[in-house]
Amino acid sequence: MKFNNGKSMKYLRIFFIANISLLFFISCSDIREDIPISAPKIALHKDGIKNPASPNFHGRLVATSNWDMKQCQQCHAANYNGGTAGASCYDCHKTPGGPEACNTCHGDFSNPLRIAPPRALNGDVLSSDRGVGAHSKHLYDNKLGKVVSCNQCHIEPATGFSDPSHIDNTPGAEIVFGSLSKLQTNKSNGFNYQASLGDFIPNPSFDSNNAGCANTYCHGYFKNGNLNNVVLFTAQSQGAACGTCHGDPATGNPLPKTNLQGGTHPPPPTAQDCQLCHGDVVEVNNGVYTIVNKDKHINGKLNVFGNEFEF
Structure with missing residues (x-):
């Protein structure tokens, strides 16, 4: 069967227009709104981060990092108000000083006036424990003599939590006798x-x-x-x-x-x-x-x- 040139050109134009139209409709079709999008969630902390009984408790992580709070500040901001994490440390650390308050690591977490052990850094609470000892007898509950301040046995940090006299590379509390x-x-x-x-x-x-x-x-x-x-x-x-x-x-x-x-x-x-x-x-x-x-x-x-x- 033979086609004249006129008919061939006609069929060729129709074929070309049909393909262009198909491509146009495909490229301009609407995105289906019901397509599920499931972005993976990123969790920086393991389960138990806020549970004192958990090995993943954040207090343990800070302790194993030699009490370096800068790792917390990277996400929660230097003032611990939330930062990029959007979670304020003050939601739990409600006392003045927040996470850097004296009674966060030692003393009574619920009472900012009881900053000395018990509780000791390792969690001990008995006066027969080395980290607890006679702290309460000296600072709060002395029935035989006038109570003393922390600086009669230790150097009180002058510039806050990270003061070199407070956080250093030597384990344990230094005994520096006062006047x-x-x-x-x-x-x-x-x-x-x-x-x-x-x-x-x-x-x-x-x-x-x-x-x-x-x-x-x-x-x-x-x-x-x-x-x-x-x-x-x-x-x-x-x-x-x-x-x-x-x-x-x-x-x-x-x-x-x-x-x-x-x-x-x-x-x-x-x-x-x-x-x-x-x-x-x-x-x-x-x-x-x-x-x-x-x-x-x-x-x-x-x-x-x-x-x-x-x-």
Whole structure:
């Protein structure tokens, strides 16, 4: 069968137009709105990131990173308000300071006023535990003497959480004794100075092996005190028994050294009742001594006959 040139050109045009139209309709067709789009979700944290009992708890991750909070700030912002993560740390860390508050890592997480252990960094809560010890006795619950501040045993960070004195490359808390532990109690211009007795200048020390404090004013290194007394940080009530700092630790008798024993007190029967001279501090009933005003005991001053004197 033969086609003339006119018909061939006609069929060729029709074929060309049909193909162009088909391509046009295909390229301009609408995208179906019901096509499901499932983008993969990216999870930076594993399950349990907010569960203290989980090995994936974020507190554990911070601890294993030597308490480096910068890794948290990368996503939650330098002020922890959310950042690119869109999740504010203050949703859980509600106390002043947020994640960098003192009681976040040690102390009572629910009470910003209790920043010292218990809880210790490792979670210990018993006073027999090394990280807990007598922190509460010194800072909050001292019934025998005036409470002290953290800086009497540690350097308080001056510039916040990341201060080099706070976060460094050496594990454990450094013991740096403050002024109270070093108090000299026999000065030439002080009350009841006696040159023959020496100066009684403490040289505090801490034994990291047994957590023992020695040569401190707080625990016996003072005029009329038991200079060789060593108190263990985990000794609990035994470390504060009557007679340990002054008197006889074996019997619990708190009567301090007489002038015949290298002290300044007269011998019995004159010096057999502490409250005769120190009635603002202590009283005795049936041989039982009780501190009546703890703020006037172990406070760096000498209380005699209702007056406080500098040593």
